[in-house]
Amino acid sequence: MTTRLTVGAVLDEAQRHLDEFDPATSGTWPHAAAVLIRQSLESTLNGFWTVRASGMLDTSFRDRWQCLPAYLGDRPEAREADFAWTALSQACHHRAYEVGLTQDELRTHLATARAFLEVVREALA
């Protein structure tokens, strides 16, 4: 239960960054939101594997996403989550030529993260 609560709290925090204008975070909020959303995706994924095959926590995140359909089925929400995680991972690293994610993209990823959380919650229920 703690995992789910944490994930939910993290997503709410990311949402706050997107919705509220805070002069203190000016210029850094997209990065912060990206980090928070990615963190929630990873927590959800790890939560799933912890229950289903805890040995998977020793593998790479790539493997954890790749093997997911074998247990969760080929769910579009899982595919979207994989995609969002890849995009966010790239955004979380500094690259000289790339601009960060836009607010719209971040909102899409946030929605994906919530949907993924929901799917995992159902699967584990």
Added chain:
Amino acid sequence: MDPVLRTLLLERLHASDLDDEAKRVIEVACDAGAPPVAGTAPAVWLRSVTVEGFRGIGAPATLTLEPSPGLTVVVGRNGSGKSSFAEGLELLMTGRLKRWEKRPKAWTETWQCLHHEGPTRLSAELAIEGTGAVVALSQEWAPGAAYDDASGRAGAAALLAEHGWDRDLPSFRPFLAYAELATMFDTLSSLYEALTPVLGLGDIDVLVGQLSATRLAYDNQRKEVGRAREALVARLDPDDEHAALVAAAVGAKKPDLDAIAQLLADAPDYSGDTATLRRLSGLALPTDEEIRAAFKALRVAQRVHDDAAKTDAARATNIAALLRRALAVRDPEKLTDDCPVCGTPDVLDEGWAKQAAEQAAALDEQATALTRATGELTAARRRVDALLDANARAAPGVAPSVGLAFGGDAAPGGDAGAAPATGPADPFAALSTPADVIAATAALRALSDRAGSELSRRGSAWQELSVHVAGWLEQARQVQARADTLKALKTAETWVKGAAETLRAERFAPISERAIENWRTLRQGSAVDLHDITLKKSGRTGRADFDVRADGEGANALGVMSQGELLALSVSVFLPRAALDESPFRFAVIDDPVQAMDPAKVDGLARVLHRAARTRQIIVFTHDDRLPEAIRRLRLDATMLHVDRRARSDVDVQISRSPVQRYLDGARGYAKPDRLPPEVQARVVPMFCRSAVEAAAANIVRRRAAEQGTSLDEADEQIEDARTLRETLALVLFGEAGRQGEVATEVRRRYGASAAGLVSELNRGSHGAVLDEATLKRLPESTREFIHGLMD
């Protein structure tokens, strides 16, 4: 005209409430069009492109493609030579390069590879749908030749023409370069031009053109006749009665053409003025010789008369009569008698009688001579008087009425002042000498000549004008006859234009819908929504209108779209065009569509391309890994090719992993010991293997449909609908998913017991049954072998 289009149009025509003449005009125009091109070009897939000595490619490099539906992504860094394949193919097929057409010359001068000696050679293999026959196109350029030098093109051009592809290339050009993508929206008319030919309504536009050209010709003729009429009336001499009559008839508000024809047919009647001129010009005037002769004869007669007049003719006659009486009264019985007048006796003797008879005869003769001289004198005088006849004498008085003056060279014709000066005085008052008469005659002759030349001036002027009037009359008659047709033409033109608009909208609707659907997939985060695309014809060209709304506002918001969005919109519109059944080109080549797109749009692009690739061979060239990455991440089916350019423009094309390969590699990787927790491994490896078989099966079904020319949409739906591995395999083995129950037996029969075992292991393993370690270990390899068997 295209027979289908003709029928479509005529059906609408007969249902319309146009008048009969307008209908007739359209029917005639429909039939008058160029005969329809027989047959359609066979559908083709692209099998390979080989490029040598062209732009970035030196030594021959070949891009080999699967001639079936599917997405192929060719990845290569900028300068790797990947675009050279796309452009080489375009140049080979169309003989030109759209991207270069508006570029300065320097662009096209260095088009051959700098690292290559010898000729530039482009070739491509096209596989014909249904028969599988391969057509090889190739063209060669000598070093230094211009890229549009067509001398080495005969073979390729002949092959393209033989199959009818050359006809369809302009309409369905299956190439889309980045430069084109980026500029597609620069002018909305060029987009219209790009989209209209694919609708196959060109014939209707030609029809409208024909009607409009005929209408214009008729209308111009009508206007020309009006203008000519004014010019003609201005030229017709109002002083010439006949011309004036014609002028009145021609210049009438509604000219009576028959009356004008009648006027032309009638010879001019020369009454009035013209008659006077004719009389003057036809004066019978004596020559100077005749005048002199007449006067000489008069003089002679006068002299003779004068001589004769010296005797008294009356007295001589009386004396002669007296003498004859005296002779009569003498008694012939007597030898002598007395004079009965004076009484002198015996004087009337024989001698007297003889003498008196002689005297009487002489006296008679004298009288006769005088009478004759008098007569001759009278005759001579009459002849002199008759030298100028009544017409000639009247001429001086008549001349002023036709604007001519008599006498003196100074009097010009038509000078009003000259007439009164000479008018009252009798110009013939003194004509007593030959010189007088000669002078008068000369003056008359001059007058006559003037009248003559005036007459011929009027005559020739008329003759010339009458030719014009006749020419005008012919045109005017034609215009009159065509008046109804002209009216019908105007109606017909409007109607056909309207019908074309409707047909255009109907035919464009599916393309527009598909484009909008594409855009919705592509737009991702974009606030811009595309509601409708309409093609509007205006004048000679037309425009494509995009109902684009930003955040639901503004009906034509192209201006708010970013370059990346425009690019995405271009691809959205281009792909439906390439997917039309009417196009024989089953492939579409897109060069670098990713450039200005943000990451979310690249995902959308990957989806849109993948959707198009269900029924078409989509070949995309891209300079970075974003599109391949999105395709992999979204687990879309695609073949990736990598192009690398080494020193001296040696270009290498390497196939990167196909989906089947990728799944197999995944399976192999995860089958390795200690890579994953064993229980996870037991589920993941069969899952990857099963995915590999399913991907291969989908490829086989699509390729088969492409080869046999059957519906690709249907094949794709079948693949989508096949939920299980057995259903998918039934599709491959029997062509129908419903026979899944027979799959196990058929696989055993065709590929052996181990293959049948594999199918059941894949099924069980993917559904959580734990496979033993040995089976799991050899699963990837058995799967590879099975796929090999299936593909053969």
